[in-house]
Amino acid sequence: MDDREKLNRLRWRCTRRAMLEMDLLLGEFLERLYPTLDAAQADAFVTMADMEDLELWPLVNGQREPDDPVQAEVLALLRNVRVK
Amino acid sequence: MSKQSVAVRKFDAVIVGAGGSGLRAAIQLSEAGLKTAVLSKVFPTRSHTVAAQGGVSASLGNSEEDHWHWHMYDTVKGSDWLGDQDAIEYMCRKAPEVVVELEHFGMPFDRTDEGKIYQRPFGGHMSNFGEKPVRRACAAADRTGHAMLHALYQRNVRANTQFFVEWMALDLIRDQSGEVLGVIALEMETGEVVAFHSKATVFATGGAGRIYYSSTNAFINTGDGLGMAARAGIALEDMEFWQFHPTGVAGAGVLITEGVRGEGGILRNSTNERFMERYAPNAKDLASRDVVSRAMVTEINEGRGCGPNKDFVLLDITHLDPATIMKRLPGIREISIQFAGIDPIKAPIPVVPTCHYQMGGVPTNYKGQVVGDDGAPVRGFYAAGEVACASVHGANRLGTNSLLDLLVFGKASGDTVIDDVRSGEIGLRDLPADFADRTLARLNRLNTQTGGASVNECRLELQRTMQKHCGVFRFKDMLVEGVAKIIEVEKAVAHTEIKDKSQVWNTARVEALELDNLVEVAKATMVSAEARKESRGAHVRDDAPDTPANPNGRDDANWHKHTLWHREGNRLSYKPVIMKPLSVETIALKTRSY
Ligand SMILES: Cc1cc2nc3c(=O)[nH]c(=O)nc-3n(C[C@H](O)[C@H](O)[C@H](O)COP(=O)(O)OP(=O)(O)OC[C@H]3O[C@@H](n4cnc5c(N)ncnc54)[C@H](O)[C@@H]3O)c2cc1C
Numbered sequence: 230m231d232d233r234e235k236l237n238r239l240r241w242r243c244t245r246r247a248m249l250e251m252d253l254l255l256g257e258f259l260e261r262l263y264p265t266l267d268a269a270q271a272d273a274f275v276t277m278a279d280m281e282d283l284e285l286w287p288l289v290n291g292q293r294e295p296d297d298p299v300q301a302e303v304l305a306l307l308r309n310v311r312v313k
Numbered sequence: 314m315s316k317q318s319v320a321v322r323k324f325d326a327v328i329v330g331a332g333g334s335g336l337r338a339a340i341q342l343s344e345a346g347l348k349t350a351v352l353s354k355v356f357p358t359r360s361h362t363v364a365a366q367g368g369v370s371a372s373l374g375n376s377e378e379d380h381w382h383w384h385m386y387d388t389v390k391g392s393d394w395l396g397d398q399d400a401i402e403y404m405c406r407k408a409p410e411v412v413v414e415l416e417h418f419g420m421p422f423d424r425t426d427e428g429k430i431y432q433r434p435f436g437g438h439m440s441n442f443g444e445k446p447v448r449r450a451c452a453a454a455d456r457t458g459h460a461m462l463h464a465l466y467q468r469n470v471r472a473n474t475q476f477f478v479e480w481m482a483l484d485l486i487r488d489q490s491g492e493v494l495g496v497i498a499l500e501m502e503t504g505e506v507v508a509f510h511s512k513a514t515v516f517a518t519g520g521a522g523r524i525y526y527s528s529t530n531a532f533i534n535t536g537d538g539l540g541m542a543a544r545a546g547i548a549l550e551d552m553e554f555w556q557f558h559p560t561g562v563a564g565a566g567v568l569i570t571e572g573v574r575g576e577g578g579i580l581r582n583s584t585n586e587r588f589m590e591r592y593a594p595n596a597k598d599l600a601s602r603d604v605v606s607r608a609m610v611t612e613i614n615e616g617r618g619c620g621p622n623k624d625f626v627l628l629d630i631t632h633l634d635p636a637t638i639m640k641r642l643p644g645i646r647e648i649s650i651q652f653a654g655i656d657p658i659k660a661p662i663p664v665v666p667t668c669h670y671q672m673g674g675v676p677t678n679y680k681g682q683v684v685g686d687d688g689a690p691v692r693g694f695y696a697a698g699e700v701a702c703a704s705v706h707g708a709n710r711l712g713t714n715s716l717l718d719l720l721v722f723g724k725a726s727g728d729t730v731i732d733d734v735r736s737g738e739i740g741l742r743d744l745p746a747d748f749a750d751r752t753l754a755r756l757n758r759l760n761t762q763t764g765g766a767s768v769n770e771c772r773l774e775l776q777r778t779m780q781k782h783c784g785v786f787r788f789k790d791m792l793v794e795g796v797a798k799i800i801e802v803e804k805a806v807a808h809t810e811i812k813d814k815s816q817v818w819n820t821a822r823v824e825a826l827e828l829d830n831l832v833e834v835a836k837a838t839m840v841s842a843e844a845r846k847e848s849r850g851a852h853v854r855d856d857a858p859d860t861p862a863n864p865n866g867r868d869d870a871n872w873h874k875h876t877l878w879h880r881e882g883n884r885l886s887y888k889p890v891i892m893k894p895l896s897v898e899t900i901a902l903k904t905r906s907y
Contacts, residue, residue: 230817237818241479241501245355245533247363247459250567252532254651281358283459290647311654312565 239278248282253312254289262306273299319497319749320507323741324350326730327495327511329482329538331357333719334698335517336465341727343472347734350509352477352498354533357466361519361531362719365458368450369716370438371408375429376448379440381405382897384449386442388714389900392707393850393867395551397891398899400679400703404721411720412451420464421453436601437711450713461716481823482537484752485514485545488745493694497752501823504816506756508749512739513693513730516542516675517723520699521834525668526776529561529568538700540830542675543837548686548877550702551673552834553842553852556710557785559605561667563625565652569645569664573630574598576641580609581627581661582617601907606666607853610786620663627661666785670710672851674702681726686877686886693739695730697722704875708850759825765810768825775802775835783842788855792843799839806832837878844885847872864904
């Protein structure tokens with residue numbers, strides 16, 4: 230898969246989710262912050278986008294902390310996303 | 314692309330949709346040994362059923378006496394007598410069976426001390442024909458939909474259901490006689506277009522809440538099943554009926570649970586007035602969903618909305634103890650910070666009534682067969698879940714009856730397919746020579762369009778039009794104007810242009826194809842709503858007010874009937890409501906009051 234294909238697949242998985250909250254947050258993150266991530270962070274984000282919403286939601290709203298330090302970096306950014 | 318390039322795969326049954334209804338149907342079929350394919354735009358356990366938290370209803374009577382007949386009464390009343398009483402009886406009678414079955418599939422329901430399924434109260438659930446509240450909702454904490462989907466998915470894995478994930482069905486295949494022979498679908502990963510040729514086709518594609526600008530529905534709810542059915546000449550039933558939730562975050566749409574008002578949250582207008590005191594002096598902010606939604610819209614329409622555009626009201630919990638907010642309303646603070654930019658401990662949350670659930674859909678009978686205008690089954694075609702209109706929800710759905718609908722009619726459609734296959738009623742008929750032409754023409758048009766409209770802009774225009782002209786409270790002139798506007802939108806949608814013409818993972822193409830479906834749903838909704846000159850359930854018109862002759866604006870003499878919208882000619886017809894249940898007496902027409 231080339232970069233465009235990978236990015237489009239990621240876009241689909243960020244914006245066709247089970248919960249509207251997640252569509253909005255991950256969609257916004259993908260457009261604004263994903264391009265600024267380094268390679269390790271980008272991988273961590275892809276892994277997180279593949280999680281199910283009820284796994285990811287407690288991480289996003291701070292009820293849980295991730296084990297992986299790179300995921301924690303990405304999460305710090307994700308938690309600050311504001312959708313209006 | 315030529316016809317020859319469309320590969321054909323053969324199945325006994327193809328199910329479009331892997332939410333609760335699709336997965337429930339698939340279990341029946343796979344366990345009966347039918348070769349079954351399930352197509353889904355996303356991995357099954359990412360379907361929107363996950364978002365359901367409240368629960369699923371069944372008159373198990375685990376906490377106190379309950380009866381399916383009482384459940385039936387509540388559902389008929391909730392539907393404002395537009396629901397079909399045969400289907401409602403069927404669903405309520407089957408509820409205990411399908412819920413216990415789900416438990417056996419591994420669903421981790423909350424339990425009582427004696428180990429029975431725990432049941433809690435829910436709006437509209439009453440005992441003894443509307444007398445007093447009864448505990449009928451079964452839940453798995455606040456993740457009922459998620460747990461249900463996982464239990465159903467595991468069972469399907471065991472039964473060898475074949476999943477086609479990240480595939481989008483594009484069109485139904487019908488032959489000259491009208492029999493349904495399968496679907497044409499697009500694999501996103503390859504861009505390949507494939508025909509799924511089958512004896513039975515089951516639609517379980519969920520709702521279409523994204524036709525509104527403000528919606529609690531996830532982005533995936535683009536009404537694909539409705540679009541495909543309409544393009545194939547199937548009329549859509551009762552599309553004017555959409556349930557709105559009073560408190561969606563303004564702009565984002567994200568749902569703020571009723572629990573916030575339960576804990577003391579207050580709705581205020583731009584003068585800081587607690588306006589619900591005027592509309593519902595007793596229940597105030599806790600009045601029923603439709604009453605609160607209409608009050609909010611009236612405040613906004615009369616110029617007492619908040620913000621620069623005066624287009625929302627405020628949900629105030631600043632007077633509550635922050636410790637209570639954190640403890641009793643977990644997640645609410647994060648939601649309003651992330652989606653409204655407001656810390657609700659310090660400032661009130663902007664909210665508007667938000668589209669939540671589609672009562673209408675593809676017309677079916679209680680066996681899950683899709684029916685034509687004359688009520689006769691369309692051979693080879695079945696539907697269940699939010700895409701279908703059985704009709705159990707009529708003009709207004711009762712909370713928790715949707716998850717029940719998925720289980721009961723998912724199962725029923727599966728059972729009917731099995732009967733129809735075994736009796737030879739349906740079989741693998743020959744595909745007509747031109748089976749893929751219309752779909753390929755649509756794809757070709759997209760590939761070659763130049764100077765056309767942007768998909769995003771068309772979608773936004775569609776959503777704004779629906780929100781403004783056909784929202785929670787409806788006005789004659791706005792509806793008439795809305796019909797004209799939505800036809801303009803349709804013209805633009807017919808010429809959408811995408812810049813990306815590639816095959817593999819072309820999400821722009823998929824979004825354009827979703828928009829083709831949204832526009833069918835929007836037209837059906839607007840045209841049906843404009844025509845229905847009464848208020849009933851969720852369809853409330855300013856020019857059909859509450860009078861002694863027509864309480865709540867309901868006009869049974871002229872409008873106690875189902876709408877059917879036909880895509881061809883943008884035309885309407887009507888059919889009677891089925892008032893005769895299967896075994897009990899008719900629940901006679903009455904004014905709906907709580
Ligand atoms: C926030 C929220 C909370 C809710 N809470 C409750 C509740 O507590 N109790 C209750 O009873 N109801 C509740 N509802 C309603 C209920 O959740 C839904 O009506 C129900 O889950 C719909 O299930 P479904 O099987 O019809 O469709 P979905 O679960 O929406 O699944 C649709 C499936 O179809 C697939 N699909 C769609 N189009 C295509 C296509 N073109 N090609 C291939 N696949 C396709 C999707 O990928 C998906 O797998 C709630 C709804 C919302 C929005």
